[in-house]
Amino acid sequence: MIQPIPFALxxxxxxxxxxxVSGKRRFLVLASIWLSYxxxxxxxxxxxxxxxxxxxxVDLLLIYPALLGSTLWVGxxxxxxxxxxxxxxxxxx
Numbered sequence: 001m002i003q004p005i006p007f008a009l010x011x012x013x014x015x016x017x018x019x020x021v022s023g024k025r026r027f028l029v030l031a032s033i034w035l036s037y038x039x040x041x042x043x044x045x046x047x048x049x050x051x052x053x054x055x056x057x058v059d060l061l062l063i064y065p066a067l068l069g070s071t072l073w074v075g076x077x078x079x080x081x082x083x084x085x086x087x088x089x090x091x092x093x
Contacts, residue, residue: 004064005045008038011071018078024065024072 012034043049044057059062 004041005038008034008041012038017069022078025079030071030074033067033070037063 012031015027015031015034017026019031040049044054
């Protein structure tokens, strides 16, 4: 099973790196959301936000799919944009 805190930190760092490379604001927004989610998960883990009766967490039914969907959306959009740009550059040459 994937542990949520390292996974969120890894994706947050990847999005921050993508922002530094591309300068696109959408990567910065995703990085901050993933890192905020990592902090949220850590606070749940140390039982600051949950007293211990949080075995079934309904919040993850909305949060996790939204985060993964937005990450896939932005990633696919960037790949498609890069492919179109390379095709245009090849046809102009």
